[in-house]
Amino acid sequence: MRLHTLLEVLPFYKVHGEGNPAISNIANHHKKVMDGDLFICIKGLEIDSHSLAQVAEMNGAAAILAERKVDVHIPVILVPDTKKAMAVLSDYFYKQPSHQLLLVGVTGTNGKTTTTHLIEQVFTGNGIKTGLIGTMHIKAGDELEVSHNTTPDSLTLHQTFYRFLQKGITSAIMEVSSHALDQGRVHGCDYDIAVFTNLSQDHLDYHRSMDEYRNAKGLLFSQLGNTYFKKSPKYAIINKDDDTAEYFIKSTAAHVFTYGLSEDADFYAKNLQLKSTESCFRLVSPFGEKDVVLSFSGRFNVYNALAAIAAASAAGIPIDQSVKSLERAQGVRGRFESVAEGQPFSVIVDYAHTPDGLKNVLETIQSITNGDIIVVVGCGGDRDKIKRPIMAEIACDYGDFAIFTSDNPRTENPMDILKDMEAGVVGKQYKLIPDRKDAIKEAILHAKEGDIVLIAGKGHETYQIIGHDVFDFDDREVARQIIREM
Numbered sequence: 001m002r003l004h005t006l007l008e009v010l011p012f013y014k015v016h017g018e019g020n021p022a023i024s025n026i027a028n029h030h031k032k033v034m035d036g037d038l039f040i041c042i043k044g045l046e047i048d049s050h051s052l053a054q055v056a057e058m059n060g061a062a063a064i065l066a067e068r069k070v071d072v073h074i075p076v077i078l079v080p081d082t083k084k085a086m087a088v089l090s091d092y093f094y095k096q097p098s099h100q101l102l103l104v105g106v107t108g109t110n111g112k113t114t115t116t117h118l119i120e121q122v123f124t125g126n127g128i129k130t131g132l133i134g135t136m137h138i139k140a141g142d143e144l145e146v147s148h149n150t151t152p153d154s155l156t157l158h159q160t161f162y163r164f165l166q167k168g169i170t171s172a173i174m175e176v177s178s179h180a181l182d183q184g185r186v187h188g189c190d191y192d193i194a195v196f197t198n199l200s201q202d203h204l205d206y207h208r209s210m211d212e213y214r215n216a217k218g219l220l221f222s223q224l225g226n227t228y229f230k231k232s233p234k235y236a237i238i239n240k241d242d243d244t245a246e247y248f249i250k251s252t253a254a255h256v257f258t259y260g261l262s263e264d265a266d267f268y269a270k271n272l273q274l275k276s277t278e279s280c281f282r283l284v285s286p287f288g289e290k291d292v293v294l295s296f297s298g299r300f301n302v303y304n305a306l307a308a309i310a311a312a313s314a315a316g317i318p319i320d321q322s323v324k325s326l327e328r329a330q331g332v333r334g335r336f337e338s339v340a341e342g343q344p345f346s347v348i349v350d351y352a353h354t355p356d357g358l359k360n361v362l363e364t365i366q367s368i369t370n371g372d373i374i375v376v377v378g379c380g381g382d383r384d385k386i387k388r389p390i391m392a393e394i395a396c397d398y399g400d401f402a403i404f405t406s407d408n409p410r411t412e413n414p415m416d417i418l419k420d421m422e423a424g425v426v427g428k429q430y431k432l433i434p435d436r437k438d439a440i441k442e443a444i445l446h447a448k449e450g451d452i453v454l455i456a457g458k459g460h461e462t463y464q465i466i467g468h469d470v471f472d473f474d475d476r477e478v479a480r481q482i483i484r485e486m
Contacts, residue, residue: 001022001023001093002020002021002022002023003019003020003021003022003023003038003062003063003075003077004020006023006038006089006092006093007077007089009088009089009092010079010085010088010089013077013078013079013085014077014078015075015076015077015078016069016075016076016077016078017072017073017074017075017076018075019063019074019075020075021036021062021063021074021075022036022062023036023037023038023062023063023093024036024037024062025037025038026038026040026086026089026090026093026155026159027039027040027056027061027155028040028041028042028049028086028153028155029049030049030052030055030056030059031059033056033059033060033061034059034060035060035062036060036062037056037060037061037062038061038062038063038064038065038089039053039056039057039061039063039064039065040064040065040082040085040086040089040155041053041064041065041066041067041070041082042082042083042086043067043082050066050067050068050070053066053070053071053072053076054070054071054072056072057072057073057074061074062074062075063075063076063077064076064077065077065079065082065085065086065089066078066079066082067079067080067081067082083153083154083183083184084184084187086153086154086155087154087155087158087184087185087187087188088187088188090154090155090157090158090159090188091154091158091188093158094158094159094161094162095162096188096190097158097161097162097164097165098157098158098161098172098188098189098190098191099190100165101131101161101164101165101169101170101171101172102128102170102171102172102192102193102315103161103171103172103174103189103190103191103192103193104116104119104171104172104173104174104191104192104193104194104195104311104315105174105175105176105186105189105191105193105194105195105220106119106173106174106175106176106194106195106197106307107175107176107177107178107181107194107195107196107197107217107220108195108196108197108198108199108217108239109197109198109199109200109202109354109356109357110197110198110200110300110352110354110356110357110360111197111198111300111303111304111307112134112135112150112175112176112177112197113134113135113136113175113332113335113351114301114304114332114335115195115197115304115307115308116132116134116173116174116175117132117134117329117332118304118305118307118308118326118329119173119195119307119308119311119312120132120139120173121325121326121328121329121330122308122309122312122317122321122322122325122326122329123171123173123312123315123317124325125321125324125325125328126312126317126321126322126325128170128171128315129141129167129168129169129170129171130169130170130171130172130173131160131161131164131167131169131171131172131173132172132173132174133147133151133152133157133160133172133173133174133175134147134150134174134175135147135150135175135460136332136333136334136460138152138160140160140163140164140167140169141167141168141169149177149180150175150177150179150180151174151175151176151177151179151180151185151186152185153185154184154185154186154187154188154189157185157186157189158188160172161189171315176194176220178203178206178207178213178216178217179203179206179216181216181217181219181220182206182207182216182219186220186223191220191223191224191234192232192233192234192235192314192315193234193235193236193237193311193314193315194220194221194224194234194235194236194237194252194254195236195237195307195310195311196217196220196221196236196237196238196239196242196245196248197239197303197304197307198239198242198303198356199213199214199217199242199243199244200354200355200356200357202354202384202387203383203384204384204386204387205383205384205385205386206384214244214247217248218247218248218251221236221248221251221252221254222251222252224236224252224253224254225253225254226253227253228253233254233255234252234253234254234255235254235255235256235257235311235314236248236249236252236254236255236256236257237256237257237258237259237307237310237311237314238256238257238258238259239258239259239260239303239307240258240259240260240262240264240265240266240268241260241261241262241265241303245258255314257310257313257314258310259303259306259307259309259310260303260306261299261302261303263284266285266286266310267283267284267285267286267306267309267310267313268283268284268285268306269281269282269283269284269292269302269306270282270284272299272302274297274298274299274302274364274367274368275297275368276297276368276369277295277296277297278293278294278295278296278297279292279293279294279296279297279298279299279301279302279305280292280293280294281302283306283309283319283323285309285310285313285319287313287318287319288319288320290319290320290323292305292323292326292327293327294326294327294329295327295329295330295331296329296331296336297336297364297368298336298360298361298364299360299363299364300360300361300364301336305326308322308326309322309323309326332460333459333460334349334350334351334458334459334460334461334475334476335350335351335459335460336348336350336361336364337349337350337459337476339476339479339480339483341480341483341484342483343444343447343483343486344448344449344450345371345447345448345449345450345451345452345453346369346451346452346453347444347447347452347453347455347479347483348361348365348452348453348454348455349455349458349459349475349476349479350454350455350456350459351456351457351458351459351460351461352377352456352457352459353379353380353407353456353457353458353459354387354391355387355390355391355394358377358391358394358395358398358456359394359398361454361456362375362394362395362398362399362454363398365398365452365454366398368452369450369451369452370450371448371449371450371451371452372400372401372447372448372451372452373398373399373400373401373451373452373454374399374400374401374402374403374443374446374447374451374452374453374454375395375398375399375401375402375403375443375454375456376403376405376436376439376440376443376453376454376455376456377391377392377395377402377403377404377405377407377454377456377457378404378405378406378407378417378418378421378436378457379391379407379417379420379421379457380407380408380409380410380457381407381408381409381410381411381412381414381417381465382410382411382412383410385420388417388420388421388423388424389420389421389422389423389424389425390424391421391424392404392421392422392423392424392425392430393424393425393428395425395430395456396425396428396429396430399454401429401430401431401443401446402425402428402429402430402431403430403431403432403433403439403442403443404418404421404422404430404431404432404433404439405418405432405433405434405435405436405438405439405440406418406434406435406436406439406464406466407436407457407458407464408458408461408464408465408466409465409466409467410465410466410467411467411468414434415434418432418434436464436473436475436478437473437478440455440475440478440479440482441482443455444479444482444483444486445482445486453479455475455479458473458475459475461473461474461475462474
């Protein structure tokens with residue numbers, strides 16, 4: 001595609017330099033630039049890639065998109081906002097790939113990863129070839145690749161959608177973070193189904209208030225559009241039991257399916273029975289009733305399953321088929337995952353890193369054990385400090401023995417993070433062990449028959465960030481090693 005043809009989708013711009021080169025691809029990282037690429041300069045939080053325009057030219061860039069003049073010898077297109085222009089250009093360059101996919105976006109504080117995986121398993125079980133984008137990885141059919149953000153930037157998204165189509169994938173299911181919505185990373189994505197899981201405290205270092213956080217989530221639903229097409233209807237899937245449900249329902253012109261544990265939801269669970277290894281309930285929906293037996297426990301997982309069933313119904317999948325797929329579904333790595341090495345007590349690893357997430361997991365554990373609950377938990381550095389004392393308080397209130405340790409301290413002193421946590425548990429019993437491996441070892445050695453050890457916060461992650469360095473660290477493998485050495 002020629003540069004001037006590509007630029008036709010922008011409302012206005014200025015061009016410095018002559019020429020109308022053929023554009024072979026689009027890149028926003030100077031190291032990924034190849035001959036004939038359009039290089040997009042992005043002013044990021046840490047790096048302003050306008051300073052790398054000359055490097056991009058040396059690497060073969062045919063043109064530069066920027067917000068200010070840069071010193072190069074190739075055409076420079078100036079626009080007010082390169083991030084927004086990147087979304088428009090990449091959507092057009094890759095032939096609007098999201099329009100050709102059944103695109104499902106899932107947002108909320110907790111449950112995004114599990115819900116997307118459950119939807120993906122239901123779709124796959126019903127013959128739909130799927131792609132998955134989220135915290136754990138990007139999955140194209142059976143191929144996995146590393147995911148660097150919960151939701152990638154708009155260029156990466158459109159490139160990924162295009163690659164999905166090349167592989168014969170017809171549906172993409174993705175996690176949509178509040179950061180991505182606020183920063184416009186999903187601009188140009190034509191969502192067919194948007195799912196809201198829940199809203200509780202998180203990311204207040206970025207959003208500053210719960211109202212701002214809620215409003216960012218709401219963008220997914222307001223951006224579903226304001227028109228109706230019989231052949232391609234839009235659906236919003238809303239957790240009716242969440243306090244903010246009405247806000248999200250009012251945010252969208254799309255058809256709404258609600259779900260929850262109360263009868264005023266469209267899809268709800270009655271006769272709920274939560275057991276140590278399964279969850280049973282009677283599904284009631286506008287499309288009929290069905291008994292459901294899930295092979296994973298927890299009230300929060302029932303919500304995730306209901307969201308998946310409602311989303312699948314919006315996609316035209318009968319509830320009988322959805323339930324059949326969910327009853328075969330496997331749990332998600334690092335989400336309430338058991339570490340079993342023949343020990344007489346249970347060890348559970350979970351990604352719970354918000355107050356509500358930790359509370360939900362601990363309430364589930366309380367319902368399945370008569371033994372003690374030992375909690376290992378920390379809080380990430382350079383992130384929301386407000387939740388630290390709350391997380392500590394929940395660990396002490398719902399656990400019998402709490403150990404506070406490092407999560408990903410990043411550039412903060414681990415002891416400063418632990419001091420912030422201590423502020424929420426004055427006068428309560430707990431232990432501080434900054435080294436995460438030592439903390440896990442202490443918890444496991446403290447456990448006796450019938451107890452449950454919860455290692456919370458990192459879940460599927462296989463690394464720990466200390467300072468600017470990334471070290472190998474997997475809670476599950478560390479726990480296994482300690483148990484084997486007992």
